Structure formats: structure tokens, C-alpha cells
Amino acid sequence: MEYAVETSDLTKVFENKEEGVKQYIKAVDHVNIKVKHGEFFGLLGPNGAGKTTLIKMLCTIILPTEGTAKVNGYDIIKEPHKVRSSFGWFHGETGGRSLYWRLNAEDNLKFYAYLQNVPKDIAEKRIKALLEFFELTKDSKKLVKDYSTGMKVKVMLARALLHNPPILFMDEPTIGLDTISAVETRRLLKALNSELGKTIVFTSHNMFEVEQLCERIAIMKDGRVIADAPPSVLREMLRDVHAVEVEIREVDDLSKTVEALSNLSIVKKVMDAKNESSNVIVRLQVDDEYEAIPIVASKLHSLGVKFSAVRRSEPTLEDIFVKLTRGEET
Amino acid sequence: MEVEKLVGIISEEVPRRKTPIYRVILSFVVRDFKVWWTYKFWLLLDISGMVLFVVTYYIFSLITTSQQVQEAGYVIGGYFTFALIGIAFQQYVHFAVQSINESIREEQWNGTMETILSTATDFRIFLLGEVCFSFIVSSALLLMSLLVGFILGARFYVTPSSILTAIILTVLLIASHMDIGILSTGVIMKVKQGSPVTWAFSWLSQLVSGVFYPLKLLPWYLEWVGKAFPLTYSLDGIRLCLQSGKDLTSPVIITNIVSLVIFIIVATPIALYVFKIGYDAARRDGSLGQY
Amino acid sequence: MKVEELIKLFKDDKPRLSSEVIHVWAVFWANFKIFLSYRTWVIMETISTVASIAMYSFMGLQVDATRVVLAGYGEVDWLSFALVGVATANYLWMCVSRLSHSLQHEIREGTLEPIITSLISMRSYIIGQSIRGFLVSGYFMLGVIVVGIGVLRTPLIINLETILSFIAVILLMVLSYAGIGIMAAGLILVYKKGDPLTFLFASVTEFLGGVLFPLKYLENFPILYVMAWLMPYTYALDAARRILLNGATLLSPNVLLNVTVLIVYTVIFIPLGLKVFKWGINRIRHEGTVATY
Ligand SMILES: Nc1ncnc2c1ncn2[C@@H]1O[C@H](COP(=O)(O)OP(=O)(O)O)[C@@H](O)[C@H]1O
Numbered sequence: 035m036e037y038a039v040e041t042s043d044l045t046k047v048f049e050n051k052e053e054g055v056k057q058y059i060k061a062v063d064h065v066n067i068k069v070k071h072g073e074f075f076g077l078l079g080p081n082g083a084g085k086t087t088l089i090k091m092l093c094t095i096i097l098p099t100e101g102t103a104k105v106n107g108y109d110i111i112k113e114p115h116k117v118r119s120s121f122g123w124f125h126g127e128t129g130g131r132s133l134y135w136r137l138n139a140e141d142n143l144k145f146y147a148y149l150q151n152v153p154k155d156i157a158e159k160r161i162k163a164l165l166e167f168f169e170l171t172k173d174s175k176k177l178v179k180d181y182s183t184g185m186k187v188k189v190m191l192a193r194a195l196l197h198n199p200p201i202l203f204m205d206e207p208t209i210g211l212d213t214i215s216a217v218e219t220r221r222l223l224k225a226l227n228s229e230l231g232k233t234i235v236f237t238s239h240n241m242f243e244v245e246q247l248c249e250r251i252a253i254m255k256d257g258r259v260i261a262d263a264p265p266s267v268l269r270e271m272l273r274d275v276h277a278v279e280v281e282i283r284e285v286d287d288l289s290k291t292v293e294a295l296s297n298l299s300i301v302k303k304v305m306d307a308k309n310e311s312s313n314v315i316v317r318l319q320v321d322d323e324y325e326a327i328p329i330v331a332s333k334l335h336s337l338g339v340k341f342s343a344v345r346r347s348e349p350t351l352e353d354i355f356v357k358l359t360r361g362e363e364t
Numbered sequence: 365m366e367v368e369k370l371v372g373i374i375s376e377e378v379p380r381r382k383t384p385i386y387r388v389i390l391s392f393v394v395r396d397f398k399v400w401w402t403y404k405f406w407l408l409l410d411i412s413g414m415v416l417f418v419v420t421y422y423i424f425s426l427i428t429t430s431q432q433v434q435e436a437g438y439v440i441g442g443y444f445t446f447a448l449i450g451i452a453f454q455q456y457v458h459f460a461v462q463s464i465n466e467s468i469r470e471e472q473w474n475g476t477m478e479t480i481l482s483t484a485t486d487f488r489i490f491l492l493g494e495v496c497f498s499f500i501v502s503s504a505l506l507l508m509s510l511l512v513g514f515i516l517g518a519r520f521y522v523t524p525s526s527i528l529t530a531i532i533l534t535v536l537l538i539a540s541h542m543d544i545g546i547l548s549t550g551v552i553m554k555v556k557q558g559s560p561v562t563w564a565f566s567w568l569s570q571l572v573s574g575v576f577y578p579l580k581l582l583p584w585y586l587e588w589v590g591k592a593f594p595l596t597y598s599l600d601g602i603r604l605c606l607q608s609g610k611d612l613t614s615p616v617i618i619t620n621i622v623s624l625v626i627f628i629i630v631a632t633p634i635a636l637y638v639f640k641i642g643y644d645a646a647r648r649d650g651s652l653g654q655y
Numbered sequence: 656m657k658v659e660e661l662i663k664l665f666k667d668d669k670p671r672l673s674s675e676v677i678h679v680w681a682v683f684w685a686n687f688k689i690f691l692s693y694r695t696w697v698i699m700e701t702i703s704t705v706a707s708i709a710m711y712s713f714m715g716l717q718v719d720a721t722r723v724v725l726a727g728y729g730e731v732d733w734l735s736f737a738l739v740g741v742a743t744a745n746y747l748w749m750c751v752s753r754l755s756h757s758l759q760h761e762i763r764e765g766t767l768e769p770i771i772t773s774l775i776s777m778r779s780y781i782i783g784q785s786i787r788g789f790l791v792s793g794y795f796m797l798g799v800i801v802v803g804i805g806v807l808r809t810p811l812i813i814n815l816e817t818i819l820s821f822i823a824v825i826l827l828m829v830l831s832y833a834g835i836g837i838m839a840a841g842l843i844l845v846y847k848k849g850d851p852l853t854f855l856f857a858s859v860t861e862f863l864g865g866v867l868f869p870l871k872y873l874e875n876f877p878i879l880y881v882m883a884w885l886m887p888y889t890y891a892l893d894a895a896r897r898i899l900l901n902g903a904t905l906l907s908p909n910v911l912l913n914v915t916v917l918i919v920y921t922v923i924f925i926p927l928g929l930k931v932f933k934w935g936i937n938r939i940r941h942e943g944t945v946a947t948y
């Protein structure tokens with residue numbers, strides 16, 4: 035029982051019948067991942083990459099076409115019942131469905147607590163605390179159908195934690211939440227991981243939160259895992275990508291400036307340009323950062339552009355993600 | 365696909381023509397038919413359910429006497445024909461009362477309601493298109509049940525004038541019940557619940573409009589209540605045409621027709637008003653897409 | 656509440672003990688609460704039940720009493736004869752379709768997925784839903800009988816023995832159909848839309864079981880007649896009528912015979928139903944359509 039989650043050639047092929055013609059969709063394609071106990075593991079990938087299907091197979095909701103997996107040491111095909119006592123599952127994409135809309139939040143949670151064999155006194159304490167944590171106490175007697183999507187998502191989150199499982203499958207947990215609740219939820223997950231040693235498998239297509247939370251990240255595309263490493267290692271993969279970023283404060287014609295910069299012989303290409311508060315950040319791929327910085331700065335100066343910094347830019351996971359999923363060679 | 369390409373395709377100028385109304389309606393009918401066809405099994409069920417119902421009342425007619433029916437003025441065919449007409453025309457009652465409401469609910473279930481409302485289609489044309497298809501299905505079922513009844517021994521007066529009169533009464537039956545359908549849809553949109561109006565109406569009208577028995581058998585107060593229901597007049601009229609060969613020259617038929625027309629004149633503005641209130645309320649609290 | 660406090664709370668844990676009774680109770684309790692939230696529906700359904708009984712009473716005025724005697728329950732009036740039929744047929748239909756209705760709902764709402772990932776066994780789920788079905792349908796059956804006796808003065812024979820016997824027959828009737836209900840639910844899981852099987856069953860049962868007319872009149876159609884006596888409902892209805900119309904009890908030979916047939920059907924159909932249901936669950940897990948969004 036070395037790993038909390040261990041898949042071996044886990045594969046799911048969906049059959050779709052469209053107008054009589056059978057189509058096969060390889061949603062998950064021979065995936066082999068190993069998640070250690072207590073690890074915060076991220077699954078990253080664009081929509082349709084197969085993250086949800088992978089998670090649902092681990093949750094015993096979907097049966098694999100080929101291969102198998104062990105969750106908490108139990109086989110998902112042969113011992114589904116034991117697997118089920120090991121995890122809590124949350125699926126953000128449902129947007130608050132999968133609750134009983136005609137029950138209130140408290141009754142929804144009570145129902146699942148019973149189904150998960152949580153002793154009554156403990157269940158009551160936890161429900162009260164979770165409702166309070168998610169700021170639902172005031173509305174806990176209202177029927178769920180009258181909740182906003184964010185509130186429903188919170189009830190679903192509470193439901194996944196209720197039975198205190200050692201493993202949490204969090205499929206896009208922050209998808210319907212406002213910024214503050216998302217921050218709080220991330221804090222909670224982090225604490226559950228570090229304080230209580232819970233294994234967390236976290237899926238997202240949001241780079242930023244995965245990078246912030248996860249100790250290890252697998253990137254999925256078209257059902258396959260195309261990279262599996264800690265964020266630092268992934269970043270290392272871009273070591274040979276040298277970049278500088280320019281923080282521009284005031285400019286008359288941005289596109290003209292960007293064009294002028296890209297015409298510099300030391301600049302290989304413009305990676306992106308985006309607004310950040312009152313500044314514009316332009317990132318340039320170059321051959322050598324330290325050579326490039328003074329050249330870029332003097333060019334900007336000669337163009338009369340007001341800028342506050344020209345500095346070396348750390349490659350982000352987003353770069354890796356774009357690079358890998360676009361199938362570019364390094 | 366590159367963003368630029370997509371933008372290019374979207375921004376390509378397509379000349380906008382106004383689609384003729386009949387084409388819009390036809391497209392709804394075709395769509396409904398396609399959806400319905402994928403549930404072929406339901407067709408089979410609808411038909412077998414209908415046949416079973418007719419056969420049940422055929423056998424029930426074997427233990428009844430036709431005396432009351434004849435005393436009430438329905439000359440040929442006896443109790444079975446009497447009940448058959450009541451049962452068969454329920455198809456149209458159900459259609460008129462439910463189809464608008466059901467199609468809206470179906471769209472809401474599928475979450476396609478708001479999409480449809482956001483396209484250029486006029487809401488009324490949308491309703492018309494939705495309703496057309498149910499009308500075709502109901503008509504088919506009605507004719508089939510009359511046919512099954514005929515095979516089992518139901519008998520009708522078939523003369524051009526009696527058939528024509530029956531058709532006029534059928535149109536009035538549909539129109540008057542449409543009003544109730546529109547009204548209840550308005551209520552549903554407002555209160556977001558299965559409509560009490562439709563329920564109460566359909567049960568009460570079965571009870572007091574003489575679907576399964578002549579009105580004479582009701583106690584006086586229920587008979588009196590029955591006079592407020594359009595089904596009473598339309599069924600009586602249709603039965604007099606088909607069982608006694610009456611036509612537009614008969615004063616009883618004229619009375620029935622006039623009563624129905626009065627009902628329609630009074631009910632239509634009320635129904636449209638309630639519908640508008642419900643529709644506006646739903647748009648106001650943004651609940652058009654919910655069920 | 657702070658993250659830290661929540662974490663502290665979760666540190667305090669007790670072993671979870673599996674209890675099938677609690678699972679059954681939870682399913683029953685949650686679904687009963689949901690049922691109560693449809694207050695308008697309950698009221699409407701009650702009204703329509705009363706209206707339909709009133710309708711039968713007027714229909715009965717056209718019945719030739721001498722032909723009802725053919726049913727073999729002596730000189731009973733048609734209304735009492737039909738009332739027992741309607742009450743039992745409605746009860747059966749509501750119970751049998753309960754499971755498929757709820758499952759259809761749970762698939763549509765996406766609530767079946769969390770149930771599958773929880774520790775409840777499908778057997779407990781089915782039992783919990785069924786208990787709810789018994790109670791809710793029982794309410795409506797009671798309504799029919801109370802209105803029948805209280806308002807319409809139908810001469811049903813009501814005493815302790817007949818009531819107990821009637822309840823036993825009703826339970827056996829539902830059990831003999833439980834297999835079919837579970838089977839239908841299994842098919843619903845896979846085919847999603849509607850519950851064609853139970854629908855067809857309801858109408859065929861009502862017709863062939865002789866709810867509104869003596870079965871004697873089906874003798875002219877030998878196929879239908881044989882089919883009628885292949886259905887457990889026919890036996891249940893016969894037993895119920897002997898009890899409520901003639902005052903027989905569970906121990907009267909005629910009733911006993913019917914009861915035996917019902918038990919045989921129960922024993923055959925329930926395992927079959929569970930097999931189909933299991934097949935259904937695994938099939939949708941395979942197709943990945945436990946919820947259809
Ligand atoms: N039940 C299903 N039947 C057929 N195809 C499915 C089914 N569920 C998912 N898919 C397909 O499998 C692929 C992976 O989907 P999913 O796992 O939801 O991706 P992700 O969660 O990464 O966005 C998609 O192409 C999706 O259309």
C-alpha cells in the first residue's frame with residue numbers, strides 16, 4: 035500500500051452512436067500515474083482532456099475499458115466497496131446539480147452522512163462546522179433550489195469532506211466560486227493536506243492555482259499524460275527558454291512599440307502582452323537575457339516609452355502548458 | 365482553430381433575409397418529429413394505451429344498459445358509442461390544454477428555452493410551431509380510436525351535414541380549451557409549479573361534462589356546474605351529430621355552438637392577459653429558463 | 656469559522672460502522688421529505704382521486720346489476736366491486752413505478768453519482784424507496800376506501816380480520832410485482848427516457864385484471880382470458896374482493912389459493928429483477944452515463 039492512487043494502463047473508450055454510426059472516443063488512454071500518500075497532486079489539461087473521466091473511474095462511477103487502478107490499496111474493479119470508503123469526491127462542472135434541490139443544505143448533508151456511515155454525533159458537529167465555514171448557516175434551512183450556484187457548490191464541497199476520507203478527488207473545485215471563496219477553499223485544501231495528511235487529487239485548467247497548490251502535476255491531453263513532474267521540474271524543462279519582460283507604464287501606440295521590439299535582432303519572438311493593473315507586461319523570448327536587457331531598455335527609451343522595469347522572466351507553467359499541449363518541440 | 369480564423373468566419377457578412385413564417389413552423393414540426401421518432405417506442409405505447417382504453421370501455425359497455433343514453437337523446441350506437449366519443453375527443457382536450465405548457469416545460473428541461481427566446485423567432489410563432497406537431501399526433505390518435513371503436517361495434521350517423529357540424533364543434537372545442545391551456549401556462553410561468561388550474565380543470569370537466577355518462581345522471585348541482593364547462597356543450601353537440609344525425613338546422617346544436625362562442629369570447633382576453641402577466645413576471649425575475 | 660478550527664474538528668474521528676438500517680432509513684427519510692415539499696401535487700392528486708371515485712359512482716348508475724353477479728361475489732353492487740379494483744390497481748401502479756420514477760429523477764438531477772460513490776448498497780436503496788412508495792400509495796388507497804364507505808356508502812365489509820387480511824394481500828401483491836418494478840428500474844437506468852414497461856403494465860393490468868368488469872366477459876377472447884390469469888394482479892384482486900365484498904379472511908380456502916400464487920410469483924421475480932438491475936447499473940457505469948447533463 036505504497037501509493038494512495040496508482041493506475042496501470044487505465045483506459046476508457048466511449049462508444050457514441052451518432053445516426054447509426056459508431057464512434058469511439060478515447061477519453062483516457064493508457065494512463066499510468068502514481069500518487070503518494072499525503073501528496074497534493076494536480077491534473078492539468080484543457081477541456082476534454084479526460085480529467086473528469088479519469089477521476090470518475092477512480093470513483094467507481096465509470097468502469098474502465100482496459101487496465102485498472104488502486105485507490106488506497108484497493109482495486110477499483112474488484113473491490114469497489116472498499117474503494118468507496120476511502121475517498122471524497124467533488125465535481126465542480128455540474129454547477130450545483132447532484133444535490134437534492136428540494137431539500138435544504140442541512141438535510142442534503144445529513145443524508146450523505148448517513149450513507150457514508152458517519153456516526154450521528156460526529157455528523158452533526160461536522161455539518162454545523164462546515165456550514166459555518168462556508169457561510170451557509172443563515173441559509174441552511176432554505177431549500178437548495180433557491181441557492182445561487184456558488185452556494186450549491188459550497189454544499190457539494192462540504193459533502194465531499196463530511197466523512198473525513200483519506201483521499202480527496204477534487205474535480206475543478208473552484209469553478210463556480212467567487213474569488214474570496216475560492217481563496218478560502220484553496221486554503222482549506224492546503225491545510226487538509228498539510229495538517230491532516232490527506233491525499234488530494236486536484237484537477238483544473240487554471241494554471242495559477244495548480245502551480246500554487248500542487249507538489250506534483252500531470253498534464254493531460256487527448257486522454258494521455260504528456261508530462262508528470264513537480265512544478266519546479268516542469269519549469270526546468272523550459273530552462274533553455276530565455277525571456278525578458280518589460281513593464282510599460284505609459285505608451286501612445288502599443289502595437290507599434292511591440293513591433294519595434296520584435297524587430298530587434300536579439301528578440302526571437304514576442305511571447306505575450308497583457309494588462310496588469312495599470313501596466314502592460316510584454317514578454318519577449320531572447321537568446322540571452324543579460325545581453326538583451328540593456329538593448330531592450332535603450333530601444334524603449336529611444337521610442338519615448340515610459341517603462342518601470344525590464345527584467346529576466348521566469349518561465350511559468352502556462353508556458354509549459356501551451357508548449358506541451360500545442361505539441362511544439364523545444 | 366486559430367482565433368483569427370474564427371473571427372474571420374464569424375465576421376463574414378451574411379445577408380439577412382426574413383424567413384417566412386410557415387418555414388419557421390415547419391422547422392419546429394420537423395424537429396419535434398425527429399425527437400419523437402427517436403422514441404419510437406412511445407408511439408407504440410401511445411397507440412396501445414389508447415386501444416386498451418377503448419377496449420376497456422367496450423367490455424364495460426357489455427355490463428351496462430343503453431337505456432339512459434337513449435333517453436338522453438343519443439339515438440344509435442348505445443352506451444359504447446357514447447363513451448367512445450367521450451374518450452376519443454379527450455385527445456383534443458388534452459392537446460389543447462396541455463400542449464403549450466408541455467412544450468415550454470420540455471424546452472426548459474432541456475435548457476433550450478432561453479436559446480430559443482434569444483433567437484430572432486417571435487415567441488408566438490415558436491408556440492405555434494411547437495403546438496402544430498402535437499395537433500397532428502392527437503388527430504391521428506383520435507381517428508384511430510374511432511376506428512378501433514367502429515371495429516368493436518360502435519355506430520355513427522355519417523351524413524355530410526352531420527360530419528360538417530361535428531367538425532365545427534370540434535374546432536370550437538379546441539379553441540375554447542386552448543384558452544384554458546394559455547391561462548394555465550401563464551399561471552405556471554408565474555408560480556413555477558405544475559398547474560393546479562389544469563389539474564382541477566381536467567378532473568372537474570371529466571366529472572361534470574359527461575364523458576362517461578349522460579348529464580341526467582348527475583345530481584342537479586353538479587349538472588349546473590357542468591354548464592360552466594365548454595366540454596359539456598362540445599361533447600353534447602358532437603354526440604348529437606354522430607349519434608342522432610343532427611346538424612346546423614337543429615336548435616339544440618345552435619344552442620351548443622352559441623354557448624361555446626360566448627365562452628371563447630369571454631375567456632380569450634382573460635387567458636391572454638394572465639399569460640402576459642406570467643410571461644412578464646418570468647422575464648422580470650429571469651426565471652424563463654427554469655422549470 | 657477558521658480553517659484551523661475546522662481542521663481541529665476533523666482530527667477527532669470515530670470509526671464508521673456500516674448499518675443497512677440507517678441507509679434504508681436515510682433514503683426513506685430524504686425522499687419522504689422531498690415528497691412533502693410537493694404540497695400542491697399531493698393536494699391535486701387527492702382531489703383527482705376523489706373526483707374519479709365520484710365519476711365511478713355515476714358510471715355505476717348505468718350498470719345492469721344482474722350482470723355483475725356473474726363475477727361470482729354474490730349480489731354485490733358494481734360500485735363496491737369497482738372500488739376495490741380501483742383502490743388496489745392504483746396502489747400497485749404507484750408502488751411499482753415509484754422506483755423507476757425516482758431513479759429517472761436522480762439521473763436527471765445528477766444525484767445518482769454521489770449515491771454510487773457512497774457506501775449504500777443498491778439493495779438498501781431499493782428498500783428505502785419502496786417503503787416510501789408503500790406509505791404514499793397507502794395514503795391514496797385509504798382515501799379511496801374512506802370516501803367509498805363514508806360518502807358513497809358502499810357496503811364493504813370492514814372488521815379487524817378483513818382489514819388485516821386485506822393488508823396482507825396488498826403487501827403480497829406489491830411483493831409479487833416488486834421484481835418487475837426493479838426490473839423496470841434497471842431498464843430505465845440504461846434507456847433513460849420514461850418507464851414504458853411499468854406504463855404498459857399498469858394499463859394492461861387494469862384491463863385484464865377486471866377492475867371495471869367481471870372477468871367472465873373476457874372468456875370470449877381466450878388469449879386475453881389466459882393472459883389475465885397469468886397475471887398475479889388478477890389473483891390479488893380476486894382475494895381482495897373476496898375479503899372486502901364477501902368477508903372472507905386470509906384463511907378462507909379461495910383466498911389461500913390466491914395467496915399461494917402470489918408467493919410463487921414473488922419468489923420467481925425478485926431475484927430476476929435484481930439481476931436486471933445490477934446489469935443496468937454496470938451498463939451505465941460502463942457507458943459513463945450515470946448522470947446525463
Ligand atoms: N459518457 C460519455 N460518452 C461519450 N463521450 C464522453 C462521455 N463522457 C465524456 N466523454 C468524452 O470524453 C472526453 C473527455 O471528457 P472529460 O473527461 O469530461 O474531459 P475533462 O474533464 O478533461 O474536460 C471528451 O471528449 C468527452 O466528450
Ligand SMILES: [Mg+2]
Pocket residue numbers: 085086087127205
Ligand atoms: Mg472535467
